[in-house]
Amino acid sequence: LGLGDQMGYARLVEALLNIQLEKSQSRTDWARRPLNDKQVAYALDDVRYLSQIFPLIQQRLIEKNRLSWLDNDFQQLSDAQTYLPDPEQAWKKIRSAQNLKGVQLAILQKMGSWRENEAINKNRPRRWILGDEVLVDMAKQAPKNKSDLSPIRGANSDYLNQYHATWLHLIQQAQQMPPTQWPNLPIREKLNSHQEILADLLMMIVRYQAHRHNISPPMIASRKQIEKMLINGKQQLNNDWRGSLVNETFANLLAGKSQIIIEDGIVKIID
Missing domain, CATH: 1.10.150.80 (HRDC domain)
Structure with missing residues (x-):
C-alpha cells in the first residue's frame, strides 16, 4: 500500500487518521500498580484506533485487488508451527x-x-x-x-x-x-562473480517492480533471498504474489526476450 516496510503503530495512526499519539509514557514500568490516568490513556491508545484503521486498510487492499496477496502470509503468521523453535x-x-x-x-x-x-x-x-x-x-x-x-x-x-x-x-x-x-557449522555459500552480477540484475528488477506497484522492495524480496535463490540453482521466487510480480520478468530478461533501457533518465523494461 506504499506505507513502507517498517511502519510502526504510531506512524500508521498518524498516516491514516492524522492523529499523533502521546509518547510521554513510553518508559512506564507497567508492572507497577495502580496506573495513573495518563498511563491508562496511553495504554488505551494502543487499541482504540484499530477499529478505524482496519476498514481503511482493507478497503485500500480491495481497491488495488491485493487482499488475496495476504492470504498466504496470514496463514503462515497464524500457524503455531511457525513459532515453534527446535x-x-x-x-x-x-x-x-x-x-x-x-x-x-x-x-x-x-x-x-x-x-x-x-x-x-x-x-x-x-x-x-x-x-x-x-x-x-x-x-x-x-x-x-x-x-x-x-x-x-x-x-x-x-x-x-x-x-x-x-x-x-x-x-x-x-x-x-x-x-x-559432532555438529558442523552451517556452510554459508558465496556467489561467484557471475552470480553476483546476476543478483544485482535481479535486485534491480525487484526494485523496478516495487516502484511500479508502489510497494517497498523488501516486501517482494531481499538481497539475501535473491542470493539464496541463486545458490539453490533457481532463477525464480515462489509462486505466490511476490513471484507473480517478478518471475516472468526474470525469465524474459534472462532469456533475452526483454531488455532494460533508460529513457529520459527513467529505467524501463521492454519486451
Whole structure:
C-alpha cells in the first residue's frame, strides 16, 4: 500500500487518521500498580484506533485487488508451527559459534538446547537464563566440576547453584559423543562473480517492480533471498504474489526476450 516496510503503530495512526499519539509514557514500568490516568490513556491508545484503521486498510487492499496477496502470509503468521523453535538447532543462532570447532560445538549444542527448553518452560528471554557468551565460554573451557564453572563471567549464581550438576552432565555427554556426531557449522555459500552480477540484475528488477506497484522492495524480496535463490540453482521466487510480480520478468530478461533501457533518465523494461 506504499506505507513502507517498517511502519510502526504510531506512524500508521498518524498516516491514516492524522492523529499523533502521546509518547510521554513510553518508559512506564507497567508492572507497577495502580496506573495513573495518563498511563491508562496511553495504554488505551494502543487499541482504540484499530477499529478505524482496519476498514481503511482493507478497503485500500480491495481497491488495488491485493487482499488475496495476504492470504498466504496470514496463514503462515497464524500457524503455531511457525513459532515453534527446535531446541537442537538453537546453537546455530549464536554468532560466536563461528569461533568453535569439533567437540566444542557438541557442547554448545547440548547447552544451547538446554537453555532453549528452560527459556520456553520459564517463559523468559534466553539471555536471562544464560547469555550467549556464557555458553561459548563453557564450550571452550569444558568445565569438569562446579569450581571450574564459577569463574565463567556472566553465569547467574542462582542458576549455577541450581543447575551446575545438569550442565556438567550435558558437557560430559557431549564429550562422549563420537566425532561423527559432532555438529558442523552451517556452510554459508558465496556467489561467484557471475552470480553476483546476476543478483544485482535481479535486485534491480525487484526494485523496478516495487516502484511500479508502489510497494517497498523488501516486501517482494531481499538481497539475501535473491542470493539464496541463486545458490539453490533457481532463477525464480515462489509462486505466490511476490513471484507473480517478478518471475516472468526474470525469465524474459534472462532469456533475452526483454531488455532494460533508460529513457529520459527513467529505467524501463521492454519486451
